[in-house]
Amino acid sequence: MTLVISYKNIKPADPCKYDGVALGEVMMRLDPFDVPTGRARVMRIFQGGGETNVACGLGYTFGLRVAIVTALVDDDIGKNIRNQLRESNVDTSKIIWFNTKSDGSRFSTDAKGTLMNGLNFTFIGKGVIPSDTLYYRAHTPVRELREGDVDWDALFGKEGVRVFSTGGIYTLISPTSAGLAIEAVQKANAHGTFVAADLNYRSKVEPSKQRAREINQQIAPHLGFLVGNDSDLHDALGYETKVDHDAPYTEWIAAYQETVKKVAADYPNLSLIGTQWRGATNADMVSWGAVLYDATEGKMYSAPLREDIPIADRTGGGDSFASGVLAALLKGKDLATAVQWGAAHGILVQETPGDTTLIEQKIVEAEVKRAASKGGVRATR
Numbered sequence: 001m002t003l004v005i006s007y008k009n010i011k012p013a014d015p016c017k018y019d020g021v022a023l024g025e026v027m028m029r030l031d032p033f034d035v036p037t038g039r040a041r042v043m044r045i046f047q048g049g050g051e052t053n054v055a056c057g058l059g060y061t062f063g064l065r066v067a068i069v070t071a072l073v074d075d076d077i078g079k080n081i082r083n084q085l086r087e088s089n090v091d092t093s094k095i096i097w098f099n100t101k102s103d104g105s106r107f108s109t110d111a112k113g114t115l116m117n118g119l120n121f122t123f124i125g126k127g128v129i130p131s132d133t134l135y136y137r138a139h140t141p142v143r144e145l146r147e148g149d150v151d152w153d154a155l156f157g158k159e160g161v162r163v164f165s166t167g168g169i170y171t172l173i174s175p176t177s178a179g180l181a182i183e184a185v186q187k188a189n190a191h192g193t194f195v196a197a198d199l200n201y202r203s204k205v206e207p208s209k210q211r212a213r214e215i216n217q218q219i220a221p222h223l224g225f226l227v228g229n230d231s232d233l234h235d236a237l238g239y240e241t242k243v244d245h246d247a248p249y250t251e252w253i254a255a256y257q258e259t260v261k262k263v264a265a266d267y268p269n270l271s272l273i274g275t276q277w278r279g280a281t282n283a284d285m286v287s288w289g290a291v292l293y294d295a296t297e298g299k300m301y302s303a304p305l306r307e308d309i310p311i312a313d314r315t316g317g318g319d320s321f322a323s324g325v326l327a328a329l330l331k332g333k334d335l336a337t338a339v340q341w342g343a344a345h346g347i348l349v350q351e352t353p354g355d356t357t358l359i360e361q362k363i364v365e366a367e368v369k370r371a372a373s374k375g376g377v378r379a380t381r
Helices: 052-061 076-087 152-160 177-190 209-222 230-237 249-266 317-330 335-349 361-373
Strands: 018-023 027-031 044-048 066-069 071-073 096-098 119-123 132-136 161-167 194-198 225-227 272-282 285-294 299-302 306-310
Touching (some): 018 052, 018 317, 027 076, 044 076, 052 076, 052 161, 052 317, 071 076, 161 177, 177 194, 177 209, 209 230, 230 249, 249 285, 285 317, 306 335, 335 361
Parallel strands (some): 018 161, 027 119, 161 194, 225 272
Antiparallel strands (some): 272 285, 285 299
């Protein structure tokens, strides 16, 4: 079996074209502002996807060299998504485009939407009304990708990639997506690339937890960094965390640590396991924490709990946590700093509309400092 790369052995930047590459689905997000989708007459347009959000955070906020591997239909919606990715400093040259000529080639469809770029309608919620997302992703081109469609040896070997990431949404999105993801993580390790994945279980993607566990149990042995909260670890891998749903942060940390110790024992390839913690007062206010477990040293790192923080949009918190942690590792920071960057980036995305923050690294660092000192927020004049 190929050796799985540890976070301690991430490649240096110079020999590699990319600091990070992500494999996953990307959709156009339609946001009806402050009313439910059924009442909307005006919407904002964003792009986003569980796996690709990580690349956007690495590229825009942390200024790293990133690319995404995904598929889009070559139409104006696809181009809109591509243009937004470019604005996030993401290399879009690895996108596989499906033409609309019905020419019989491997990556071809028609112009009437037999395959279509993914859409979601995400209402952010208000007070006691929870956020809600409606998906149109059953016929997206990324579902058609399968083993052999991507030249991983060229990407990881000739070009060079320091960190590769994917997630539990993409791996379960179609009958063939898991095969491509497993092929990718195996090739990444073979070429010395550090591999991360967010379990990110979504019942709207895969209602069967049994199938989710079967797939994730095949991928987990190839990971260096596993992102997943207690419910993800249960739904996607089958581990139970013995803690009440509304338990306080410190009690949750103790229970979660016992769970990740079991996960690390079953998957000794893992060098890091981590997640964000959200305690929701209502749709507009959360408490927010984050933890990172060093499986090689048996040590847990945690970020300060941010209590009762008003938010604007809860989408993307876990993705931004992951990109904050990975950015710190790629920039040579220690794990205490990595969990702080993850927690700060994760709460900041919830203060801004859309799936990604589109802020600069200095704002993340300022939030780390503010939280550590329990300081307030002052206006900039």
